[in-house]
Amino acid sequence: MxxxxxxxxxxxxxxxxxxxxxxxxxxxxxxxxxxxxxxxxxxxxxxxxLVDIGRIDAMRGIDHGGGTVSIGGLTNYATIDESDAVRENVEVFAEAAHAVGDVQVRNRGTVGGNLAHADPASDLPAAALAADATMVVQGPDGERRVDADDFFLGMYATDVGEDELLTRVEFPARPEAAGAYAKKPSPSSGYAMVGVAVSLTVDAGLVEDVGVAANGIMDHGVRLDPVEDALAGTNPDEETVAAAAANATEDLEEMMMMDDLQASAEFRAQLLETYVERAIEDAATGTGLVAGPP
Ligand SMILES: Cc1cc2nc3c(=O)[nH]c(=O)nc-3n(C[C@H](O)[C@H](O)[C@H](O)COP(=O)(O)OP(=O)(O)OC[C@H]3O[C@@H](n4cnc5c(N)ncnc54)[C@H](O)[C@@H]3O)c2cc1C
The missing domain is CATH 3.30.43 (Uridine Diphospho-n-acetylenolpyruvylglucosamine Reductase; domain 2)
Known part of the structure; x- marks a missing residue:
């Protein structure tokens, strides 16, 4: 058409x-x-x-300094995936960018478009939540900063007004954190049927800091607080990770779970538990401090 x-x-x-x-x-x-x-x-x-923002060079590129990694809203997924600054300091976001679509989509789609569009099945929202991102939004009254936890409001709905732009996304640099993104792609579209992002810091064998969030399960990306709470302070061995993953749906309202031709809500809930476990195991293995899955 x-x-x-x-x-x-x-x-x-x-x-x-x-x-x-x-x-x-x-x-x-x-x-x-x-x-x-x-x-x-x-x-x-x-x-x-159509207001084509593609020529606004100030919105493109990645800066790293002062304990922060800042990604311009027009930066494409391929640039994020290949960036040493992102991979070394916000690994979970690099992993999620790597999981988006195919090479053409990764060369063309932008981080600002992905997060502002807020498709429930897109890959970046959960990674932004797990990595404690701050969205920098600019409008007629100037710039404002929004925590990722307050940014996603519903299906295709965010805290970006009609006269505003998501100009950049900022992350605390966490070189000590291991990140992972585990995705069950839709067989038809490649979008996330379920996608789980984990950022994990282990110190002396115990979980010091953890962010766990999911795409595809609710009408927008959600942080999985009960899983984070169950992991905090533990040795993330196989048994502990499985027990924490079993809490994945605890705070999620069953009636509001995504339920469509791709997957029923019940199946998605099962997928979620499995992919939470996989993502935590991947991240835990990445820390090199705990035994990985068998
Ligand atoms: C074949 C195909 C496969 C795909 N597979 C995946 C996948 O696996 N995972 C995934 O996550 N995504 C996938 N996508 C979607 C892709 O990631 C899009 O690039 C993304 O959803 C939107 O980014 P964009 O830059 O293309 O935005 P656009 O399409 O240009 O814009 C999308 C919306 O966001 C608004 N917008 C854009 N930028 C800004 C900004 N800086 N500030 C405020 N508002 C803004 C626009 O007004 C518009 O409403 C796929 C797309 C295609 C075509």
Missing amino acids: FPDEFDYERPETVEEAIDLLTENPEAEVLAGGHSLLPTMKSGLASPDL
């Missing part, structure tokens, strides 16, 4: 883009286009104006 007619603007600064969005409430931001353009072609979105 062809999309409806639309106007097109290509600003070169964040401020110009925000002016265009403020003046045109029916406008949409175009980043990698890998979610927006299919939506327009299928008639589900018909913006009057």
